[in-house]
Amino acid sequence: MSELRGIYTLWLREVKKFVRERSRLVNAFVQPLLWLFIFGTGMKFSATVPGVNYQQFIFPGLVCQAMLFTAMFLGISVIWDREFGFLKEILVSPISRSSIFLGKMLGVSTDVMIQGIVIFPFAFLIGAQMNAVIFLLSLPVMLLITFGLVCIGLTFASLMKSFEGFGLIQTFINMPMFFLSGALFPLNNVPQWLQVVSLVNPLTYGVDALRTVMIGQSWNGIAPVSVDIAVLLVFDVVMFTVGTWAFSRTE
């Protein structure tokens, strides 16, 4: 019972901090707008996706992008907690390490979901298909994507000793995961090697599942949605285990 209370309070802290940070919320709103209108409009005239409008095509990709970047950035906040000493206060409490990790993970995941949902109204602006059913079906898929990504961020934060390494993660994890997920261009026509690399990227399945939900029948995905979901589930379980292990080692 007291463990649950501890998890709750750690969750609440993350959400409060996220919602209070005004500049982050503005950024959360404006950045996808730039991608959709500038990048999307530019690409509409140079890239063609069979059967669908390009802006409609990248919309699920941008939801995933926003979630990926937020998950990584907030996951790293463990380092801030350590830097400012607050981590010590949590670590010496009677709550177990795995509960601390879970509380933190659920909190950051909530932030990431908020970030993803913020973008949804733009669907109407660009003329992508959107209604209550699509929205509700998207949520569980987004949740599956979120958990795994957040655990990646938290794992790195547990292993890294300073904030300086964040740039490396940006370059070697964030960007490749984003570019190789099929978020910006379809993977059907790319060279074989690129396709192989994309298929080991868990985010590929997240983007694919979200696209199937949002675009519907006319989207010819890389895998059936059931396979996408299965891959995401495995991804979540593996990353959650790794993350709990990494966090438990911190002194």
Next chain:
Amino acid sequence: MPPIIKTESLTKTFGSNTAVNGVSFEVQKGEVFGLLGPNGAGKTTLLSMLCTILKPTSGTAVINGFDIIQEGAKVRQSIGIVFQDPSVDADMTSRENLQMHADLYGVPVSEQESRIQEVLTLVQLEDRADQFLNTYSGGMRRRLEIARGLLHYPRVLFLDEPTIGLDPQSREHIWSYIRQLREREDMTLILTTHYMEEADELCDRIAIIDHGSVVALDEPSALKQAVGCEVIHLETDEPEKLQDLLMKIPEIEKVRVTGGEVRASVAHADDELPRVMEIAFKAGIRMKSVHLTRPDMNDVFMHYTGREIREEGHESMGRMAMMKRRSSR
């Protein structure tokens, strides 16, 4: 009654460096126990092991009946800690910080509000409870941390250098809270400090730590007595005459004359002073001034370690704390 804390040859080595070397002592319930020593003596390392943050290389300790190695969670439930470095969340208000702490330590929800009010009142922060901590001064944050450490009614409260880097006024505040806590018989306080004055002022017993070992452990008065006598200083026009008279008193161990001053070494200066005055008066010796000196903790530290404790500026303290944090990564 079993001691509330018992350490058994507690040792911690970092590579070839032995930070804490076979430390054994017992602390009784209700005591204010001081760990006094210079920076780098191993006080914080010792404390970190007792708080279950660091695993001992060898040896162990029992706190409130729980073993620090086997029963970490139960030990953590029994203790409160005020760290040397700040450990509050500055983006939150006082009340929110306390709320989080209450939840983490499983304080019953029905009691949380009244307990938060209670500790805020103790450290006189109730008026600013709903302000964000980034508007607080260093002293106020430290006060909040003390309040937080008390929130779950710990049996033992650890205070690691509670007044380091604080201005004299804030230090006086902290001292007054510690004195208030001393009145509570159910709580034991362990405090580390490198301020002699602080240890002398607040502690029932003091362990002097140097190079990771306990070099002396006793009540402040006993430590001071072991170091040497108290001295009666008498300024007069006829020092030699007074010296001859005082030599005849058996309680006076030594009488020296330097300049116009007679210095009489004695175990209890307060008790001997009236007699000394009477003798001088009867002999018709006129006194110009009289004062007493007692050895302080600084002399005690000198006596046991052969050197003076290093008093350092706050700036360099901060830098040391940073370096320590870096190297512990």
